[in-house]
Amino acid sequence: MSSAQLTLLCLLPSLVVLWLLASQDPKRRRSLRLPQRQPRLPRTPGVALLLLPGLLLGGFGQWPALLMWMGLTLSLGWLLTQLLAWRA
Amino acid sequence: MSPKNSRAPLWPRWLLAGPLAALCAALIMAGGALWLPRGAAGIDNLVLPILAFPAIWAVLFFYACLTRHLRRAYALLLALLLAHALALGLQLS
Amino acid sequence: MLRLPQHQTKTLLAIHGWSAVLLGLLLYAVIVTGVACVFAREIADWSSPLERAVDDPYPRGTDMALRRLAATVPAQYQEELFFYPRAGGRLYAFFHRHEQDAGGKPVERGVAAEIDPLSLQILARREGSADALQRSERSNALADFMVEMHVRLHVPDPYGLLLTGVLGLAMLVAAVSGFLIHRHLLREIFTLRRWRAQRGADGALLASRDAHVLAGSWNLPFSFILAFTGSYFSFASAFGIPAMAMVAFKGDQEAMITAIVGHPAQEDRRMQATADLDAMLADARARSGVAPSFVQLEHWQRADARVTFFLPAQGSQLSSPTYVYDGASGAFVQEKPVLGLRPSLGGALADLMAPLHFGNFAGLLSKALWFALGFAAAYVALSGLQLWTQRRAESRAWRRLARAVHWVGYGLPLALIATAHAYFPARQSEVLPQEAMMQMFLLVAALSALAALLIRELAQLRRLLLLATAVALLGLPVLRLLCGGPGWWRALQAQLYGVPALDLLLLAAGIWCLWLIRSPGTLRMPSLRELRS
Structure with missing residues (x-):
């Protein structure tokens, strides 16, 4: 499997977790005056879950995929926050 | 820097x-170059x-x-400085 | 989260802010040009394509073409040769010797040529020092201009490198202090109160603060990586290598580099024909499965000739070893790391610096990512400066800095795009592209400074500079076409896919600038009226 395929494979679960964390984030909801929700995924296990694909990539020595996964997760996290602030 | 000695001059x-x-x-x-193992x-x-230079500077700077112990910091940095200056002086002389 | 005592947080905040105020605008310039440099090769390919795409950068016959070139090169410059593909796939070959300038700095002087890999004809041939050759560069000049700006801000060595090294350290300080002072990094990682931007001066300040903190938090690991590796590159050549050479090699930098690379010092100056480079290229390709990215040949036509093939990163590695061949016999000698004859900690760490800084380890995907992360770092720098001046907007002096931030923030991208407008006509004429681009850059920088001085409201200045940028971006593909570049249909037929792709990106960026003019934006300086109310 190429580095790009590995990156995308690991990115998908990270994006789902990012979405869950962002959509239920209490401070974000409060700042946008949205009703608070009961968290479906508590923050600490959520962050651990978010980082898990990266740890696996590092553990298996897939360094290009690890860097790209990290870069994409961070860029898309920033983009997602921008979009959610726009929508609100 | 600290509230306790906020009136102390900043220049030191x-x-x-x-x-x-x-x-x-x-x-x-x-x-x-003189004391690190050659690997x-x-x-x-x-x-x-050469690789570590930015990190060395950043650690010393921060x-x-x-x-809060400025004198200790002066002593440490001057000791490091003098030890390396001495070693380099001996090497280059 | 880290909990520092209050006085330490205050100190860090002062360091974070003042380092940005003193160096932030120059740092922004280095980051913005760095973002462009990620695609330096693609920019060069787009600005100077050949008739059609080059499938093989080293086709059969490369050896013959190089020998034909060597026949025209004075013997004194045949000490060393390197060749690698550049703009449009042209094979750039440089026969040279190593000299020292008046200050003892190593200088390369010789004959450089561009070889068309499609016809194997020599397209251009120039003679001089490496610096002089770069000043008279034509096909690769646009990419070179961006790289020079990023690496040394067009300031002569070693001051330019020292300056960008210091800027790298400033970015490192900003990243570390930003991390330490931001106590609620995770708690606020999704908070952006954009809707407050239009609600008075306080709302604008809050929205700007969110925008800066948010971008800074998400970009923190990469800001750290880019700052560290960037300052390493600047300091290593400006200061690190000369200092270490002084300590360990009595100031002889060449001897130190030879020792670090790991080649034996034994010389055999007897004349002996260099073996077939095509055969060595084919062997290196068969062993590695890829075309080399760079080839170095020491001691052309000598018994001690040695050929080193540098390979691009592959598979799960961020860097690749080099292959060394005996130049006289053409036999494979060894596979070795770039630095040292065998793997070592120092060599492995040094190998990591380039892929981490350039993002060139996994083709276009990793480059696109580094482009995005660099863009985010530029946004962090600009939004931070804006936030600092916004917090102090009631003071006239800080409002002047806010004006400078707008001038550089929006004027610099405009000036950089304008250099491309100077490049295309200059390349068609006798004018040196580098000179034309620098004149255009300074002219546009001066004009935008004039606008920054004359326009009272910063929002209006922002709109004007964005409009000019949009016009420059939208006009660039047209200018390229008018100056003899291929149209989209012809480019597609010739498999020059990068040409329409970059044109489309420029057009999209132009449209985005137009959209930004309409959008009030998250970063907004409060108007004078708002401040007075």
């Missing part, structure tokens, strides 16, 4: 964090100090900025 700290930290980092880098390929003592 900036002298330490500015020129002294930079000079000390430069001398540690150059002096590293498997015989190049580590030349390559590692230490000098944040420490």
Whole structure:
């Protein structure tokens, strides 16, 4: 499997977790005056879950995929926050 | 810096964090060639100090900025500085 | 989260802010040009394509073409040769010797040529020092201009490198201090109160603060990586290598580099024909499965000739070893790391610096990512400066800095795009592209400074500079076409896919600038009226 395929494979679960964390984030909801929700995924296990694909990539020595996964997760996290602030 | 000694002049700290930290980092880098192990390929003592220079400077800079024990910091940086200057002086003479 | 005592947080905040105020605008310039440099090769390919795409950068016959070139090169410059593909796939070959300038700095002087890999004809041939050759560069000049700006801000060595090294350290300080002072990094990682931007001066300040903190938090690991590796590159050549050479090699930098690379010092100056480079290229390709990215040949036509093939990163590695061949016999000698004859900690760490800084380890995907992360770092720098001046907007002096931030923030991208407008006509004429681009850059920088001085409201200045940028971006593909570049249909037929792709990106960026003019934006300086109310 190429580095790009590995990156995308690991990115998908990270994006789902990012979405869950962002959509239920209490401070974000409060700042946008949205009703608070009961968290479906508590923050600490959520962050651990978010980082898990990266740890696996590092553990298996897939360094290009690890860097790209990290870069994409961070860029898309920033983009997602921008979009959610726009929508609100 | 701290509320306790906020009236203390700032220049001793900036002298330490500015020129002294930079000079000390430069001398540690150059002096590293003399005391670092040469490694498997015989190049580590030349390559590692150049690689680590930004980190050496950053550590010294933040230490000098944040420490509450300015005299201790002066002593440490001057000791590092003098030790490396001495080693380099002996090597180059 | 880290909990520092209050006085330490205040100190860090002062360091974070003042380092940005003193160096932030120059740092922004280095980051913005760095973002462009990620695609330096693609920019060069787009600005100077050949008739059609080059499938093989080293086709059969490369050896013959190089020998034909060597026949025209004075013997004194045949000490060393390197060749690699550049703009449009042209094979750039440089026969040279190593000299020292008046200050003892190593200088390369010789004959450089561009070889068309499609016809194997020499397209251009120039003679001089490496610096002089770069000044008279034509096909690669646009990419070179961006790289020079990023690496040394067009300031002569060693001052330019020292300056960008210091800027790298400033970015490192900003990243570390930003991390330490931001106590609620995770708690606020999704908070952006954009809707407050239009609600008075306080709302604008809050929205700007969110925008800066948010971008800074998400970009923190990469800001750290880019700052560290960037300052390493600047300091290593400006200061690190000369200092270490002084300590260990009595100031002889060439001897130190030879020792670090790990080649034996034994010389055999007897004349002996260099073996077939095509055969060595084919062997290196068969061993590695890829075309080399760079080839170095020491001691052309000598018994001690040695050929080193540098390979691009592959598979799960961020860097690749080099292959060394005996130049006289053409036999494979060894596979070795770039630095040292065998793997070592120093060599491995040094190998990591380039892929981490350039993002060139996994083709276009990793480059696109580094482009995005660099863009985010530029946004962090600009939004931070804006936030600092916004917090102090009631003071006239800080409002002047806010004006400078707008001038550089929006004027610099405009000036950089304008350099491309100077490049295309200059390349068609006798004018040196580098000179034309620098004149255009300074002219546009001066004009935008004039606008910054004359326009009272910063929002209006922002709109004007964005409009000019949009016009420059939208006009660039047209200018390229008018100056003899291939149209989209012709480019597609010739498999020059990068040409329409970059044109489309420029057009999209132009449209985005137009959209930004309409959008009030998250970063907004409060108007004078708002401040007075």
